[in-house]
Amino acid sequence: MSTGKIKEFIAPTGVSQFSSLFLAITRIVLGIYVLRTDPLSSGFGYLLILLFSISVARHLLFYFSKPMPDNIYNFSLDLLTPCLFGFILYHVFSIYQADLLSLLVSFFLPAIIYCFLFAGAPHQGMGKSTFWGGLFCYVLSFLLVLNYSFDSSAPVVEKYFLANKYVVSVGSDDEGYAGEAYYFDLIHPDSISTPAYWVDIDQKTCKYYHHSWKYKMIKLENETFMILDKKTSSNLKHQCYFLLQKTNGPIHKRITTELQYAQFEKGDTFNIEKHRGLWGIEWLTYR
Numbered sequence: 001m002s003t004g005k006i007k008e009f010i011a012p013t014g015v016s017q018f019s020s021l022f023l024a025i026t027r028i029v030l031g032i033y034v035l036r037t038d039p040l041s042s043g044f045g046y047l048l049i050l051l052f053s054i055s056v057a058r059h060l061l062f063y064f065s066k067p068m069p070d071n072i073y074n075f076s077l078d079l080l081t082p083c084l085f086g087f088i089l090y091h092v093f094s095i096y097q098a099d100l101l102s103l104l105v106s107f108f109l110p111a112i113i114y115c116f117l118f119a120g121a122p123h124q125g126m127g128k129s130t131f132w133g134g135l136f137c138y139v140l141s142f143l144l145v146l147n148y149s150f151d152s153s154a155p156v157v158e159k160y161f162l163a164n165k166y167v168v169s170v171g172s173d174d175e176g177y178a179g180e181a182y183y184f185d186l187i188h189p190d191s192i193s194t195p196a197y198w199v200d201i202d203q204k205t206c207k208y209y210h211h212s213w214k215y216k217m218i219k220l221e222n223e224t225f226m227i228l229d230k231k232t233s234s235n236l237k238h239q240c241y242f243l244l245q246k247t248n249g250p251i252h253k254r255i256t257t258e259l260q261y262a263q264f265e266k267g268d269t270f271n272i273e274k275h276r277g278l279w280g281i282e283w284l285t286y287r
Contacts (some may be wrong), residue, residue: 023058024081027051031084039095040285045149048092052142089141094257095148095283147277155273155285160186162268163215163226163251165261182261184254185217187226189269191249196228198241206232206240215266217251218244224251260286 030051037044164185199220209216209227216227229243263286264270273285 019061020058023054023061027054027058027081028084030054031081031088034088035084035091039092039145040148045145048142048145048149051088052138055138085138085141089144092141092144094259095285096144096281097255097257097284143279144281147279147281148275148283151275151278151283153276155275158272158274159189160184160252160270160272161189161192162264162266162270163187163217165264165266167261180258182256182258184256184261184264186252186254187247188249188252191247192226192245193248194246196243196245198231199225199244201240201242203238203240206230209242213242217247218242220244256286 030047034044034047034051037047162184166183166185168181168183205218209218209230213227213230218225218227224247225242225244226247227242228245231241231243233239233241271287273287275283275285277283
């Protein structure tokens, strides 16, 4: 039997066309479901394994099939999928402490690879280089999910007090704005040991902290304090007082994700668990 007949037996044109469309639609539906699932849920890793397996199966179908005629449905679905995997990568990256540049690169990487490999060919066959290059569109999210979903190492737990949280505008575009970075100012609870006490504060300092003062840090006589409360006297001078808590340790500035930023408020105490990762890529959980 000739090679051409073997290929035709493995993937007749009609079956290949139908199977390709079915796998493409299944992959998109499953991808949307993945986006609506918590990345730290117990079944998330298995969902990504299933999604990756479907993508591999469709690539194998193309690889062993003879080139098929153009099909507007195949083209549309294949154009949508790399964009969908960009959103999935962004969803997966919420577990990691990634900077904005890494997120942007990962977000557009699958679509760029797809356009480079598949755009402009009237009858697209799939060689080995195209086969492995196409799989790279999906393998990054797959490996990142395996890294934390099947990580059995014991985490290193550190307890922190959230002294302050704030948002900083980062980057720039034609309109002068590109995105936001989320930050926590954290203090080890062990560094807060001595009892808090009231201190008479001058009017200039009091006005500086007029609108936002709670859990702010203030430095007096080369010592760092955290403001717990504030009051003013009822006399004519309107004297100002702060309830100050001395801190013996440094303040840790940590960039966080939008989800974690919304989860905690100033004054909360929580644990940051550092996990080693299956592939050695560190990831964090906040509890």
